[in-house]
Amino acid sequence: xxxxxxxxxHSLRKARVFRDRTQPLDCMDxxxxxxxxxxxxxxxxxxxxxxxxxxxxxTARSSALSVPTQVLTALRFFATGSMQRVxxxxxxxSQASTSRCVNAVASALCRTAPRYIKFPADEASQRQTVGxxxxxxxxxxxxxxxxxxxxxxxxxxxxxxxxxxxxxYHSLNVQGICDARLQFINVVAKYPGSAHDSFxxxxxxxxxxxxxxxxDPNANQRWILGDSAYPLSPFTxxxxxxxxxAAELRYNKKHAQTRNTVERxxxxxxxxxxxxxxxxxxxxxxxxxxxxxxxxxxxxHNICIQNAVPAPTDEFEDDDxxxxxxxxxxxxxxxxxxxxxARIRKNLIDRRFNN
Numbered sequence: 001x002x003x004x005x006x007x008x009x010h011s012l013r014k015a016r017v018f019r020d021r022t023q024p025l026d027c028m029d030x031x032x033x034x035x036x037x038x039x040x041x042x043x044x045x046x047x048x049x050x051x052x053x054x055x056x057x058x059t060a061r062s063s064a065l066s067v068p069t070q071v072l073t074a075l076r077f078f079a080t081g082s083m084q085r086v087x088x089x090x091x092x093x094s095q096a097s098t099s100r101c102v103n104a105v106a107s108a109l110c111r112t113a114p115r116y117i118k119f120p121a122d123e124a125s126q127r128q129t130v131g132x133x134x135x136x137x138x139x140x141x142x143x144x145x146x147x148x149x150x151x152x153x154x155x156x157x158x159x160x161x162x163x164x165x166x167x168x169y170h171s172l173n174v175q176g177i178c179d180a181r182l183q184f185i186n187v188v189a190k191y192p193g194s195a196h197d198s199f200x201x202x203x204x205x206x207x208x209x210x211x212x213x214x215x216d217p218n219a220n221q222r223w224i225l226g227d228s229a230y231p232l233s234p235f236t237x238x239x240x241x242x243x244x245x246a247a248e249l250r251y252n253k254k255h256a257q258t259r260n261t262v263e264r265x266x267x268x269x270x271x272x273x274x275x276x277x278x279x280x281x282x283x284x285x286x287x288x289x290x291x292x293x294x295x296x297x298x299x300x301h302n303i304c305i306q307n308a309v310p311a312p313t314d315e316f317e318d319d320d321x322x323x324x325x326x327x328x329x330x331x332x333x334x335x336x337x338x339x340x341x342a343r344i345r346k347n348l349i350d351r352r353f354n355n
Contacts, residue, residue, distance in 0.1 A: 023069075025045070036079065054111070067206075070104060073087060077098065078296070106296040136257060137197070141223050146176070153282050171193035175188040175204065176262060177224065182305060191285070196227060197229040238345075247349050268311055272297075
């Protein structure tokens with residue numbers, strides 16, 4: 001009898017609980033919203049309007065999650081990296097609903113990424129970018145700085161070993177290219193932590209675009225700056241190893257001052273969105289879901305830059321740079337590219353850094 005009573009009690013459908021979902025937009029000023037959600041009121045409202053069609057739930061229930069609730073819940077998770085149950089409690093929803101909000105908002109932001117993450121492909125945009133970089137340290141013809149960073153994720157159930165990075169934890173190796181304003185103009189977030197920086201670079205769309213531009217005799221000379229983990233080429237300028245002359249030392253100094261922008265960009269990204277930093281734990285989704293969150297956060301980062309949203313006071317440089325050892329390149333095509341890159345770099349040093 002006791003067993004039957006127990007089964008009867010637990011077979012009853014659990015009553016739905018309607019919680020009070022307090023709207024922070026109604027009770028917080030811009031400073032408080034930026035501190036907790038990383039965006040001011042106007043940007044959050046614009047984001048809700050932009051994502052409304054994708055986030056509106058097709059349901060007849062009166063308790064369906066509103067678009068602002070979904071956006072604010074996701075922003076809070078991105079900003080803090082706290083447990084989803086804690087984020088859900090703040091907004092009066094369950095952990096499962098929080099997970100669905102994060103996934104829905106991240107997916108919607110990924111679909112808007114081409115509007116916010118754009119490489120300067122036309123001559124006018126490139127001239128503007130070149131001018132902005134030149135103001136930093138006087139390094140000419142730079143259209144972007146590239147680097148990789150490790151984003152910690154939970155241990156995947158499939159091919160777990162390839163996600164183990166050289167620093168001893170599971171991660172995605174995320175490549176970012178930024179401009180002088182610390183905006184990301186290209187992001188690749190699909191490769192496991194063991195992938196080499198140079199491999200990701202050679203297989204990304206920007207590399208192939210720069211390769212085509214280099215082959216065009218009418219195109220102006222443009223460069224991407226990378227550290228020693230990247231292969232030297234006619235359009236990828238890297239530091240001089242074992243620099244000895246004054247000109248080479250001056251080149252390396254200006255190169256480092258200019259390329260520092262991408263390290264600062266990653267540092268600012270992780271400080272704004274602590275779900276990407278190891279102090280926020282690690283991303284708990286499968287790799288594909290983690291890639292969505294990373295891409296969504298870079299879109300939000302660019303929105304912050306474009307709207308001059310104040311940076312967190314404890315901004316720091318990226319401390320999880322991939323920093324793979326320099327890869328030895330084999331093959332005739334890569335050897336020719338390396339020789340041409342060395343020749344162009346030497347001419348650049350002699351012409352611009354000798355005095």
